[in-house]
Amino acid sequence: MLVLLLLILPVLFVPILLLFSEKQSKNIALVAALTEMCVGFFAFYQYQINPTCACFNWNTIWIQNLNANFHLQLNGINSVLVLLTTLIVPFIIQSTFERDIKNIKAYLSLMLMMQTALVGVFLAQDALLFYIFWELALIPIYLICLVFGGENRQKITFKFFVYTLFGSLFMLLAIIYVWIHTENRSFDIHSFYKAGALLTAKEQLFVFIAFYLAFAIKIPIFPLHTWQPDTYVNAPTQGTMLLSGIMLKMGTYALIIWLIPVVPLGWQQASKYVIILSVISVVYGSLMALTQHNFKRMLAYSSIGHVGLIAAGIFTMNLQGVQGAMYQMLSHGINVVALFFVCDIITNRMKTDEMHKLGGIRNVSRVFSVLFLIILLGSVALPLTNGFVGEFLLLHGLFQYNTVVVVFAGLTVILGALYMLRAYQLIMHGDTNALTESFGVITVNEKILLACFAGLIIFFGLFPNLILDGSENQIKQIIDHVHEVTAMVVKK
Amino acid sequence: MKELLLLSGLGIFALLAEMINARKIIFPAVIAGLCLNIFFCLNDIMAGNNENIFNMLLLDKIPLVFTLLLSVLAIFWFVMAKNYFKDETNLSDHFALVLFSMVGVFLLTSYTHMSMLFLGVEILSIPVYVLAGSDKRNTYSNEAAFKYFLLGAFASGFLLLGITFVYGGTGSFNTLQIASSSVLGAGVSKQLLTIGLLLILFAMAFKVSAVPFHFWTPDVYTGAPTVVTAYMSTIVKLGALAGFYRLFSIVLVFDATTFTTTLIIISVLTIVVGNVIAASQSNTKRLLAFSSIGHAGFVLLANTMLSPSTPYVVWYYLTAYTLSSMAAFWVLIKLDNHDISAFNGLVKRNPLLAGTMTIALLSMAGIPPMAGFFAKYFVLLNTIQNKSVLIAVIAILASLIGVYYYFKIIIAIFSGKEINSAKIELSWLDKIGLVLISILIILLGVLPDACYNLLFR
Numbered sequence: 035m036l037v038l039l040l041l042i043l044p045v046l047f048v049p050i051l052l053l054f055s056e057k058q059s060k061n062i063a064l065v066a067a068l069t070e071m072c073v074g075f076f077a078f079y080q081y082q083i084n085p086t087c088a089c090f091n092w093n094t095i096w097i098q099n100l101n102a103n104f105h106l107q108l109n110g111i112n113s114v115l116v117l118l119t120t121l122i123v124p125f126i127i128q129s130t131f132e133r134d135i136k137n138i139k140a141y142l143s144l145m146l147m148m149q150t151a152l153v154g155v156f157l158a159q160d161a162l163l164f165y166i167f168w169e170l171a172l173i174p175i176y177l178i179c180l181v182f183g184g185e186n187r188q189k190i191t192f193k194f195f196v197y198t199l200f201g202s203l204f205m206l207l208a209i210i211y212v213w214i215h216t217e218n219r220s221f222d223i224h225s226f227y228k229a230g231a232l233l234t235a236k237e238q239l240f241v242f243i244a245f246y247l248a249f250a251i252k253i254p255i256f257p258l259h260t261w262q263p264d265t266y267v268n269a270p271t272q273g274t275m276l277l278s279g280i281m282l283k284m285g286t287y288a289l290i291i292w293l294i295p296v297v298p299l300g301w302q303q304a305s306k307y308v309i310i311l312s313v314i315s316v317v318y319g320s321l322m323a324l325t326q327h328n329f330k331r332m333l334a335y336s337s338i339g340h341v342g343l344i345a346a347g348i349f350t351m352n353l354q355g356v357q358g359a360m361y362q363m364l365s366h367g368i369n370v371v372a373l374f375f376v377c378d379i380i381t382n383r384m385k386t387d388e389m390h391k392l393g394g395i396r397n398v399s400r401v402f403s404v405l406f407l408i409i410l411l412g413s414v415a416l417p418l419t420n421g422f423v424g425e426f427l428l429l430h431g432l433f434q435y436n437t438v439v440v441v442f443a444g445l446t447v448i449l450g451a452l453y454m455l456r457a458y459q460l461i462m463h464g465d466t467n468a469l470t471e472s473f474g475v476i477t478v479n480e481k482i483l484l485a486c487f488a489g490l491i492i493f494f495g496l497f498p499n500l501i502l503d504g505s506e507n508q509i510k511q512i513i514d515h516v517h518e519v520t521a522m523v524v525k526k
Numbered sequence: 527m528k529e530l531l532l533l534s535g536l537g538i539f540a541l542l543a544e545m546i547n548a549r550k551i552i553f554p555a556v557i558a559g560l561c562l563n564i565f566f567c568l569n570d571i572m573a574g575n576n577e578n579i580f581n582m583l584l585l586d587k588i589p590l591v592f593t594l595l596l597s598v599l600a601i602f603w604f605v606m607a608k609n610y611f612k613d614e615t616n617l618s619d620h621f622a623l624v625l626f627s628m629v630g631v632f633l634l635t636s637y638t639h640m641s642m643l644f645l646g647v648e649i650l651s652i653p654v655y656v657l658a659g660s661d662k663r664n665t666y667s668n669e670a671a672f673k674y675f676l677l678g679a680f681a682s683g684f685l686l687l688g689i690t691f692v693y694g695g696t697g698s699f700n701t702l703q704i705a706s707s708s709v710l711g712a713g714v715s716k717q718l719l720t721i722g723l724l725l726i727l728f729a730m731a732f733k734v735s736a737v738p739f740h741f742w743t744p745d746v747y748t749g750a751p752t753v754v755t756a757y758m759s760t761i762v763k764l765g766a767l768a769g770f771y772r773l774f775s776i777v778l779v780f781d782a783t784t785f786t787t788t789l790i791i792i793s794v795l796t797i798v799v800g801n802v803i804a805a806s807q808s809n810t811k812r813l814l815a816f817s818s819i820g821h822a823g824f825v826l827l828a829n830t831m832l833s834p835s836t837p838y839v840v841w842y843y844l845t846a847y848t849l850s851s852m853a854a855f856w857v858l859i860k861l862d863n864h865d866i867s868a869f870n871g872l873v874k875r876n877p878l879l880a881g882t883m884t885i886a887l888l889s890m891a892g893i894p895p896m897a898g899f900f901a902k903y904f905v906l907l908n909t910i911q912n913k914s915v916l917i918a919v920i921a922i923l924a925s926l927i928g929v930y931y932y933f934k935i936i937i938a939i940f941s942g943k944e945i946n947s948a949k950i951e952l953s954w955l956d957k958i959g960l961v962l963i964s965i966l967i968i969l970l971g972v973l974p975d976a977c978y979n980l981l982f983r
Contacts, residue, residue: 097975099835100907166894173893181873181940199893199929203922205904210910210918408575 036077036089037106040116041082041153043070043121044146051146056138063142067124070149072443074120075330080199081113082504096163101222102485110508114360115156115287116503118367119280123149125486126275129375131479141182141272148174148276155284161209161221164506168248168284169202177274182270183304190264197251197261205248208241212296221293230296231519235303242300245293246308252285253341256315257310266334271378274330278337279371279496283363286341288346290356295512298519300489309349309435315342322376324456329387330377331369332457336413336450340366343446347428351516355431356509357502362424364501365494367410369421372409374485380461381478383473390455394466398473403462410458414451418448529566529704532559533632537625552621556604560597565712569595581700582639586884589636591981592768595841599625599848605959606856607753613693618658624757631765637772640689641869644727647685647733650765651678654758658750668751677732677742685729691722693719703828705776706954712975720784722894723777727788730773733766734822747815753865754796756855757809759818760848767825771840774829790829791832796823801927811864811939813931814854817890820928824905827921831908838982845887845977846897846970853886853963860950869935869944876950880939882960889967892925897970904974968976 045064051059081088088109108116127145135141151174154167163506172195180192213221216229230238251258265275294301319339326332343361347355379402380395381387396403408419415421432440476484494501538561543552570577577585601695603624611653630650655678659671689699695718707714730738746756777785800820807813820955825847828839856880861868873880889896894905904924907916952960970977 099975099978166899169894169899173888177940180937188941192933192937195933196929197925200926203926207906207915207918207922210903210907211915214907214911433900480910 035092036073036080037157039094040070040077040108040120041106041150041157043073044153046150047450048143048146050168051143052139058276059139059142059417060127063127063146064124066129066146067149071120071124072118073282076318077108078113078504081108081110085110092217096160097409100162100221101219102162103160104163104456105159105222105349106154106163107159108157110505111290111360114158114364114505115283116153117501118283118364119149119152119156121490122275122279122371123366125371125375125483126272127380127480128330128483129274129275131183132477133378135270137181141178141270144174144409145176145272145276148178149400152280152284156287159223161213161223163221164288165202165206165209168205168288169199171281171284172198172202173437175273175281176274178273179265179269182273184259184270187268189262189266193463194261194265201248201258202245208244211237211241211244218410226292226296227515231298232378233297233299235299235457235523238297238300239303240300242293242304245288245296246304249288249293250308250311250345252288253282253345254285254315254338255311255342255345256318257311259315259319262338263334266337266398267328267330271374275371275374275399277372278334279367282337282341283367285504286344286348286359286363289345290509290512293350294351295515298516299523301349301516302520305349305351309346309432309439312349313439313491315339316443317449318342318447318455320446323453324449326453327388327390328375329380329389331458332453333373335464337349337370338451339446339450340370340413343425343428343443346443348428348430350431350435351429351513352434353506353513354427355511356513357506358424358427358429358431358524360505360509361498362421362428365420365424365491368487368490369409369413371485372491374516375483375487379476384469386469387462391467392461392470393464394462395473396462396469397466398470399475401481402476402484405481405488406462407458408488409484410454414446414447414454418495419491420498421491422495423498435450445485456468527585529563529570529590530583530632531583532563532566533629535559535627536575537622537629539619540621540625541710542618542620543621543915544616547749549617552568552618552766552874553604553608556621556625557601560601560604560642563597564594567817568596569641582642582674583636584635584638585636585872586923588772588841589632589768590713591841592764592844593632594981595845595848596628596635596761596764599852602849602852602856602959602963603753603757605955606756606839606852606859606922608715608955610751610753610859613912620657623657627651627653627657627765628761631768634765634769635772637769638701640701640704643769643773644682644685644689644779645864646769647729648682650762650940651733654754654762658746658752660754661751662963664749666749666921667751668749670746673742674908681729681732681739684732686726688722688725688727688729691718691725693906695719695722695805701776714825721775723785724788726773729786730766730770730840731792734763734770734826735790735819736792736822736826737799740796740799742791743819744812744815747818748811748864749807752811752855752859755815756852756859759814760852760907763818763822766842770826771829771837775836782853786830788824790917793823793826793830794917796826797818797921797924798823801924801931805878805927805931807931807946808866809864810858810866810868810935813866813935816849816859818847818851820924821851821890824902824921826981827917831905831914832891832906832911833911835904835908837967838978839908841896841982842904842970842974842977843901846901847962848972849963850889850896850898851968852885853882853960853967854882854890856956856960857883859888860952860956861946862946866935866938866940869938871947872942874944876948876952878952878957878960880949882964883965885967887936889971893929895968895971897974899968900971900974925977 051062081211092106096104151171158164323335344359347359412419415425633646657677661667695715735743805814889898892898
């Protein structure tokens with residue numbers, strides 16, 4: 035029951051929200067998101083105490099002919115992502131406060147619908163249901179970007195949509211292909227694991243590629259990233275937050291659950307290449323970030339670098355790599371949303387996010403500069419911040435895989451510090467110019483939000499075990515399954 | 527039998543209503559009649575009746591299910607076209623023509639005798655030739671009627687010739703006898719049979735506007751009055767594709783190799799050409815015409831990939847497509863003109879129209895949770911199960927092109943600069959119809975096997 039509540043709660047608030055006035059609707063949306071957050075926390079906490087509780091499982095028949103079930107289940111891995119989603123959305127909704135947005139009701143309703151779809155993606159244990167939620171998440175975010183985006187939004191959002199849909203259609207093909215090979219024609223994730231392992235090596239490789247296309251586009255991984263910078267820059271702030279904070283985690287989560295364990299042999303054959311591609315995204319994203327003049331665009335490229343590292347860690351399929359990826363998914367979600375909020379504060383006041391036009395904001399608003407620095411250091415992965423734990427584990431995992439790879443992947447730490455501190459220098463340091471003098475102080479609402487972000491960054495930097503302990507068992511199971519299947523083939 | 531009598535009776539009543547001064551009650555009477563027809567169909571389906579009418583028609587489950595769909599669509603269509611009928615002087619003729627052509631659809635869904643196939647095609651087409659030209663003072667409408675009639679008559683010739691050849695080959699008009707005698711092979715001329723069936727295939731391909739027999743479609747769809755175009759792209763298409771299914775589901779069983787290859791080539795071409803050309807259109811009516819060609823291709827593909835689920839797949843695809851298409855045309859009728867720019871900023875002018883159009887287009891593009899997604903999904907499933915992964919990939923890529931042009935309209939609706947910012951007023955009947963049709967599209971998509979459990983089991 036609890037999982038069903040988690041899924042539908044945000045959408046239940048949509049009709050209520052539409053009844054209220056424009057001004058009130060923001061509060062209603064915040065109440066919705068906070069209620070969902072409480073349920074999310076409760077579920078996460080309950081799961082740590084009693085993971086076998088029946089309330090974490092919801093299974094009803096959905097399409098009898100296809101043997102598809104409406105099967106939601108909270109487990110070690112997706113509880114972290116559900117926690118992330120429920121934690122971040124209230125922040126995203128609160129960031130609309132004090133901003134003038136036309137049609138705010140539609141905007142907030144779309145966000146709440148998006149939340150339902152995202153929670154659905156993470157909870158679904160049935161391939162068809164997973165696919166439906168995967169696509170369902172695309173429609174609200176597309177409308178958010180299309181209706182509320184910046185200049186030239188039609189072309190850019192369209193590119194984004196077609197890109198992602200292109201990938202998902204191949205995923206659909208792969209799902210059907212595995213499904214017709216399952217024993218009793220079932221979409222259940224475990225029968226997928228069984229059926230996938232029995233495919234021949236060549237079939238597994240094709241299925242792997244079809245799935246990989248969908249996930250790599252969503253994440254995005256070089257060379258399928260070309261939709262990302264434009265979309266991030268053009269989308270409204272909250273759209274960017276949703277995209278980078280939560281939506282791309284759909285891709286990395288699916289790598290762990292739906293790709294590698296379904297076709298272990300496909301992973302075995304392709305892992306070398308996909309890890310190299312991921313590491314290329316790390317270096318490419320970081321280098322591109324270093325050359326940007328526009329703050330938001332720089333953040334977009336830095337995101338490519340960070341998620342490239344997550345993907346590389348997952349493809350190593352060892353405990354440290356995947357656990358690091360789990361943790362980094364959570365911390366990247368928090369950090370990137372915080373950074374985009376900082377960017378929103380700056381653009382809202384300065385009407386520009388060109389970094390060389392800014393400078394000296396430190397002299398105007400001290401509180402802002404301190405909080406910005408903490409958030410930024412989280413993203414740079416300084417010890418005691420959440421970014422450090424994730425990146426350390428990821429690099430450790432990669433190190434076990436290959437030493438050469440880790441040298442290149444490790445560049446992310448150095449380059450990350452370089453472009454982030456350069457941005458900080460350009461925006462905050464230096465002499466205050468005519469433009470930045472008008473920056474003023476930041477409002478209470480913004481202060482609270484930034485302080486919460488900074489608090490979360492340090493909190494998760496200090497207590498990583500809260501998250502890592504929960505996911506460890508299930509990740510071990512998946513890794514064991516993968517290695518078992520690949521070992522069996524070697525014996526043959 | 528009662529469904530047939532009811533439909534023709536309604537047609538005759540509409541024709542005579544003008545004489546007995548009952549013009550006002552035609553509309554309510556027709557709607558009531560169609561509701562009664564839905565009830566008859568449901569009743570027969572539940573009772574599991576297999577009525578055989580003089581060895582000409584066989585009302586087993588599949589024709590009844592198609593007739594049910596026909597009646598539902600017809601109700602929507604009459605509500606949508608209510609204003610169109612208002613300004614017309616010869617009201618009862620129009621009602622009668624539409625109802626008679628529905629009788630043709632009914633025959634096409636249920637025939638077992640070749641002469642009924644021919645009669646069905648003719649009864650379906652001739653009223654539509656007239657309706658296509660019903661905007662008398664518009665040259666394009668006249669052109670549409672003329673083109674449609676000439677080419678249609680030509681296709682009917684092929685059909686008749688084909689039926690003759692088949693009769694010459696097997697000595698029978700009965701589809702089941704043709705099938706069984708050709709399997710046994712005694713006293714059957716294979717060559718005559720194959721030529722005959724190929725000719726019938728071409729004629730039917732013309733009716734469903736499959737490539738390369740599709741050239742009439744865009745001009746006729748654009749020229750005809752928009753309500754008639756809506757009629758052609760939903761109910762006429764339903765009739766033609768149901769007739770196609772009726773014949774070739776039997777034919778394919780006994781001569782799989784020749785016809786499967788031909789049909790696969792035709793359906794893949796239809797999917798690809800329909801979608802590719804639609805992508806370059808700027809007139810919405812034309813765009814929908816080409817996209818309807820693409821959808822017909824998907825139904826043909828479903829026809830080709832025979833499996834126990836084929837009837838349901840064909841029916842579900844047709845339901846999803848016709849409902850979405852009806853909704854799209856409904857919105858189109860309310861707009862000033864048929865250029866895509868007419869959709870600009872529609873969301874501000876009337877949110878209900880914008881919402882319905884978006885749902886309809888998302889459904890046609892095959893995005894979950896709309897009905898169109900599962901329609902495509904079922905077809906692809908059967909295709910992959912028949913080991914034709916390559917064809918599935920082609921179909922997927924073609925439907926991706928579909929996303930391109932459907933989204934052109936969606937983008938215009940939500941972010942285009944409106945040319946005319948006047949609000950659009952809707953009558954309450956329109957509102958109910960639009961909401962109902964949207965709910966149906968979503969409901970079918972969320973519970974794709976509800977209809978199966980209800981009707982096909």
